[in-house]
Amino acid sequence: MRASVKDGVGVFTPQGFLDGNSAAALLSIEDIQATTKLNADMVLVSLKKVVFFNRNGLDTFVKMFAKVRESKNVTVGFCDYDLKKYKAILNFYRGDVNFSLFASQDIAHLFAPSFNNKNLNVLLYSEDKSQRSAMAIELHDGGHNPIITQTEEEFIAKQNAENAYDVIIENTYLGQMGQNVSARVTGNAIIYTVTSFLDAEIGNMFNIAYHNNSLNVGFRLFIFDAYKVVSMNVHALNFFSRLASSAAEYNATICFVGMTFEKTPITFKENMEDSGIMFFDQMENILGDKEILNELGASSAAAVQNKRAINKVTVTELPSFIDATVATIEMMTNSRAVKETAQIHAIKIEDHQDKIASSIGFYGDIDGMVILIFPKDIAKKACQLLIGEETDDLDLILDTLAELVNIVGGKVKTLLSNHKVNVNITLPRTYPDIDSLLEIAQDRKGVQVDLSFDNDKFLFFLTR
Amino acid sequence: MKFNTKKWLLLITNEKINTFIDKIPPAPQALRATISLLNSGELVKASQIAQTDLALKSYLKNIVNKPVYGFKTEVSEVSQIFGILGVSSSQQTVYNYMMTLLSPKKWELFHLRESTFNELQAKLSRKWKQILQHLNIDDMDIESAITLLPASIIVAEALFAEKKDDVALLRSVNDLDFNTILSRLCGVDLFDICEKISIKWEMPKKIAHIVQASSGCKPSEDEELNTLGKWMHLLLFYELSQPVFIEASLNDFIEFQLDYVADIYEDFAKLMEIS
Numbered sequence: 001m002r003a004s005v006k007d008g009v010g011v012f013t014p015q016g017f018l019d020g021n022s023a024a025a026l027l028s029i030e031d032i033q034a035t036t037k038l039n040a041d042m043v044l045v046s047l048k049k050v051v052f053f054n055r056n057g058l059d060t061f062v063k064m065f066a067k068v069r070e071s072k073n074v075t076v077g078f079c080d081y082d083l084k085k086y087k088a089i090l091n092f093y094r095g096d097v098n099f100s101l102f103a104s105q106d107i108a109h110l111f112a113p114s115f116n117n118k119n120l121n122v123l124l125y126s127e128d129k130s131q132r133s134a135m136a137i138e139l140h141d142g143g144h145n146p147i148i149t150q151t152e153e154e155f156i157a158k159q160n161a162e163n164a165y166d167v168i169i170e171n172t173y174l175g176q177m178g179q180n181v182s183a184r185v186t187g188n189a190i191i192y193t194v195t196s197f198l199d200a201e202i203g204n205m206f207n208i209a210y211h212n213n214s215l216n217v218g219f220r221l222f223i224f225d226a227y228k229v230v231s232m233n234v235h236a237l238n239f240f241s242r243l244a245s246s247a248a249e250y251n252a253t254i255c256f257v258g259m260t261f262e263k264t265p266i267t268f269k270e271n272m273e274d275s276g277i278m279f280f281d282q283m284e285n286i287l288g289d290k291e292i293l294n295e296l297g298a299s300s301a302a303a304v305q306n307k308r309a310i311n312k313v314t315v316t317e318l319p320s321f322i323d324a325t326v327a328t329i330e331m332m333t334n335s336r337a338v339k340e341t342a343q344i345h346a347i348k349i350e351d352h353q354d355k356i357a358s359s360i361g362f363y364g365d366i367d368g369m370v371i372l373i374f375p376k377d378i379a380k381k382a383c384q385l386l387i388g389e390e391t392d393d394l395d396l397i398l399d400t401l402a403e404l405v406n407i408v409g410g411k412v413k414t415l416l417s418n419h420k421v422n423v424n425i426t427l428p429r430t431y432p433d434i435d436s437l438l439e440i441a442q443d444r445k446g447v448q449v450d451l452s453f454d455n456d457k458f459l460f461f462l463t464r
Numbered sequence: 465m466k467f468n469t470k471k472w473l474l475l476i477t478n479e480k481i482n483t484f485i486d487k488i489p490p491a492p493q494a495l496r497a498t499i500s501l502l503n504s505g506e507l508v509k510a511s512q513i514a515q516t517d518l519a520l521k522s523y524l525k526n527i528v529n530k531p532v533y534g535f536k537t538e539v540s541e542v543s544q545i546f547g548i549l550g551v552s553s554s555q556q557t558v559y560n561y562m563m564t565l566l567s568p569k570k571w572e573l574f575h576l577r578e579s580t581f582n583e584l585q586a587k588l589s590r591k592w593k594q595i596l597q598h599l600n601i602d603d604m605d606i607e608s609a610i611t612l613l614p615a616s617i618i619v620a621e622a623l624f625a626e627k628k629d630d631v632a633l634l635r636s637v638n639d640l641d642f643n644t645i646l647s648r649l650c651g652v653d654l655f656d657i658c659e660k661i662s663i664k665w666e667m668p669k670k671i672a673h674i675v676q677a678s679s680g681c682k683p684s685e686d687e688e689l690n691t692l693g694k695w696m697h698l699l700l701f702y703e704l705s706q707p708v709f710i711e712a713s714l715n716d717f718i719e720f721q722l723d724y725v726a727d728i729y730e731d732f733a734k735l736m737e738i739s
Contacts, residue, residue: 025707
């Protein structure tokens with residue numbers, strides 16, 4: 001059994017009866033290895049569809065949690081349970097719960113670094129005082145407003161207040177939380193979360209290939225969420241200075257938010273500022289101010305280094321890219337594609353109205369970016385299989401489009417590996433209109449393929 | 465630069481479903497005659513007809529001698545088998561055989577072999593009988609209803625096998641089961657196709673109604689049939705939680721509806737001695 005990954009959270013969903021035998025059959029050694037390689041900040045096992053479990057059944061997953069944490073320091077645990085199941089788990093592992101328990105996936109997402117719906121009013125209660133505090137700190141650091149209740153009576157009274165809270169948390173337990181440098185996308189900025197003591201280890205924890213390719217895809221603003229950083233040494237200082245220099249070549253900006261210099265020499269701050277790194281006290285000072293966002297480059301993309309020509313190696317693999325895209329869109333829309341034209345030039349979009357787009361970068365043996373431009377109606381149709389109903393909610397469509405482009409990326413990866421070309425893929429990026437796409441793509445030369453799905457035009461663009 | 469979009473088949477289409485249904489052969493004459501005689505309680509005559517179908521005879525012998533039936537000595541004659549099973553279970557076993565006529569020679573989507581599929585049929589049948597006894601239900605058609613349930617697995621295999629990699633990719637980002645994918649793309653689900661099979665094979669209507677309810681997605685308005693649907697849904701997932709069927713990738717081929725079975729779970733757990 002494999003986890004499905006959405007918004008940086010990998011979820012296993014076993015069904016039915018979970019005992020030692022069934023859990024062992026559900027989770028092979030290959031499954032565990034694949035989980036350790038997942039690009040996820042959190043790995044959870046949902047108990048939503050489990051009607052019966054025992055300690056042996058959970059143990060198989062708890063062992064998998066340990067292996068995942070050994071190789072990647074991410075948050076692991078169970079989710080989607082009722083009070084009876086919650087009590088049973090705590091009873092099984094009395095005093096030795098080294099994983100997290102989230103009553104629902106929505107609650108788990110609040111604690112995931114990739115969660116981007118911030119500033120929620122969260123009512124929380126736990127019998128354990130230290131748990132109440134731990135949750136409140138995590139939620140606060142994540143940009144939410146936690147409201148802690150000290151007693152069950154107070155909690156019951158408050159949770160009955162209509163519309164007072166966005167989320168209510170109970171029957172939840174925080175085990176060890178992830179400490180990798182996780183990345184999330186907020187609008188057009190990438191936010192990295194760094195914690196505790198920053199030293200030479202930052203070079204290992206930070207995914208430099210991912211960062212470089214995010215630059216290549218067109219991201220221009222990188223924010224380090226440093227609220228939980230205690231101190232930094234000279235090795236980390238050098239690392240960030242080098243990062244700032246390379247970002248400058250792309251006209252990109254690096255910011256630190258929430259970093260205090262109580263235990264770090266203030267001269268480090270000056271050195272970092274000299275390298276071009278900017279400091280802000282609050283995340284809201286950046287994300288909540290459109291003018292500053294524009295100044296910092298979150299909406300523009302002067303791609304100084306990016307005007308790289310599409311090369312022969314990438315063009316040779318074009319059929320794999322087209323096949324992956326066409327197959328995925330055909331699968332999702334249940335309609336056939338017809339290729340109309342294929343030409344090498346800068347991206348040309350005749351009609352900008354009612355179109356949305358998505359892009360995904362790839363890097364490894366070859367590198368580049370695939371851009372897909374959809375008429376809104378095709379995008380809606382393509383997303384219907386994943387959403388389950390028709391919708392006009394643009395945010396939901398864009399969110400689902402990102403999943404779809406992830407499928408395209410996964411298929412590209414598989415098809416290229418059949419040709420012995422190994423690549424990794426970046427997080428997908430979506431664009432609510434063509435103007436925002438052109439900010440990063442209009443000067444790029446690439447292969448443009450016009451396709452038609454049931455007479456609706458669809459555009460594929462492959463560039464570097 | 466070369467690429468060919470035509471080589472990509474669509475995931476699933478209504479045409480493909482219709483072709484599958486069209487290709488379902490009518491029930492062979494010997495089987496129809498056997499079932500008809502069993503319906504009239506003519507065990508001896510039924511066994512004489514069944515004896516003429518060598519494949520059926522071999523199936524009956526193979527199934528009845530599985531450990532789940534618990535016979536100490538080998539049973540080999542059809543008349544002996546029907547005699548031991550009785551009218552209801554004989555009819556149920558003949559229907560189970562009919563289902564195997566639809567199953568593929570080689571399973572691609574699910575890691576199944578003929579013997580594993582037969583084992584699933586046998587386990588479901590034995591436990592269904594146990595459930596009906598517990599519920600004090602003595603009805604030949606209801607007893608045979610369980611035989612249509614594994615047809616949903618055969619249908620999923622037939623429709624999705626050639627696109628299994630695409631389905632796996634789709635499921636890597638969104639935890640969709642085969643029933644939901646089919647329903648969202650084509651407006652019919654695996655259980656609707658099972659019903660079509662039952663119509664083609666002239667099975668009693670009650671059988672299709674119970675199996676539709678057992679999908680967990682379409683509760684029956686008839687309270688009795690709906691309760692039976694719940695028991696069947698839970699029984700299916702009880703069996704699909706066995707390691708051999710998990711390894712066959714059957715555990716998540718449809719979605720388990722926990723809420724649907726919540727009110728019968730305690731009773732079921734007691735009957736199956738789950739602790």
